[in-house]
Amino acid sequence: MTESYTTYYHAPVGLLKITGTNDYISEVSFHDTSQKAEGNKKHLPPMLINCVEQLIQYFNGQRRIFELPLHQTGTPFQQNVWSLLTQIPFGKTISYLELARKTGDTKATRAVANANGKNNIAIIVPCHRVIGSNKDLVGYAGGLWRKKWLLELEAKMAHGVQTLF
Numbered sequence: 001m002t003e004s005y006t007t008y009y010h011a012p013v014g015l016l017k018i019t020g021t022n023d024y025i026s027e028v029s030f031h032d033t034s035q036k037a038e039g040n041k042k043h044l045p046p047m048l049i050n051c052v053e054q055l056i057q058y059f060n061g062q063r064r065i066f067e068l069p070l071h072q073t074g075t076p077f078q079q080n081v082w083s084l085l086t087q088i089p090f091g092k093t094i095s096y097l098e099l100a101r102k103t104g105d106t107k108a109t110r111a112v113a114n115a116n117g118k119n120n121i122a123i124i125v126p127c128h129r130v131i132g133s134n135k136d137l138v139g140y141a142g143g144l145w146r147k148k149w150l151l152e153l154e155a156k157m158a159h160g161v162q163t164l165f
Contacts, residue, residue, distance in 0.1 A: 007044055009052050012059050013146045016122075018051050024071040025051050027120045030142040055123065061157045064090040066124045074118060077103070081115035088129045091158025093151065095133045113139060123150065 002021045008031070009016045019027035022045045050068065057063035072082060084102050088094050096116070100108040112130075119127045122142055128150045132138040140147035 005044055005048055007048050007052065009055055011055060013142070013149055016055065018048055018055075020047050020051065020071075021045070022047055024069040025121060025124065026071050028055075028122045028124055029120065030122060030146065051124075058123065059153070061153075064157070068124065070121055070124065072120050072125075074115070077108075077111060078115040078118060081112055082119055082121075082125050085116070085119065085125050085127055085129070088126055091154045093129050093131045093135075096130055097133050099130055117141060129154075 002023070004019055004021055004026070006017060006019045009018060013030070015031045017027065017029045017031050018025065025047065028051070047068070054063055054066050054068065058066070072079075074082065080103055081099065084099060096109045096113050097106065099116075100106055100112045103112060105111075116127045116130055117139065119125050119141075122128070128140060128142075128147045130139075137144050137147050137151075
C-alpha cells in the first residue's frame with residue numbers, strides 16, 4: 001500500500017487540505033479555518049510541496065494550468081466527467097447541460113452534477129467552472145462564495161496582461 005501524506009495550505013479562500021503520495025495528488029479540499037491544521041509530521045514528499053507551490057502561483061496570478069499527476073477513485077462516468085472538467089479553458093465557464101452534452105448524453109445533467117460534487121480535487125480539477133444553464137452560480141462543495149471568488153480571480157487574470165504559465 002502506498003503511503004499517503006497530508007498537508008494544509010492557508011489559501012486566500014480558506015484552509016486547503018492537500019493529500020497525496022510520492023506519485024500523485026488525491027485530494028484538495030476546503031476546510032473550516034477553525035480546524036486544527038496538522039498534516040503528517042514526517043517529511044513531505046516533493047509531490048505535495050509542488051502542489052502547494054502551484055496553488056500559490058495560481059492564487060498569485062502566475063499559473064493557469066496545473067501540472068500534477070492526479071488520482072481519484074470513481075466510476076468510469078465520474079472519471080470521464082473529471083477529465084472533461086480539466087478541459088474547461090481557464091477563465092471560462094460551462095453549464096451542467098453543456099457538460100452533459102460532452103459526455104454524449106444530454107439527459108445526464110443530474111449525473112454530471114453528482115460527479116461534479118464528488119470531485120475531491122478542488123481548484124485543480126476545476127469544478128468551480130460549471131454553472132447553471134441560466135448563468136447562476138449553483139452547487140459548489142466549497143460554498144458559493146468561494147466559487148464566485150475563484151471565477152472572479154480567473155476572469156481578472158484571463159483579461160489581464162500578466163505573464164502566466
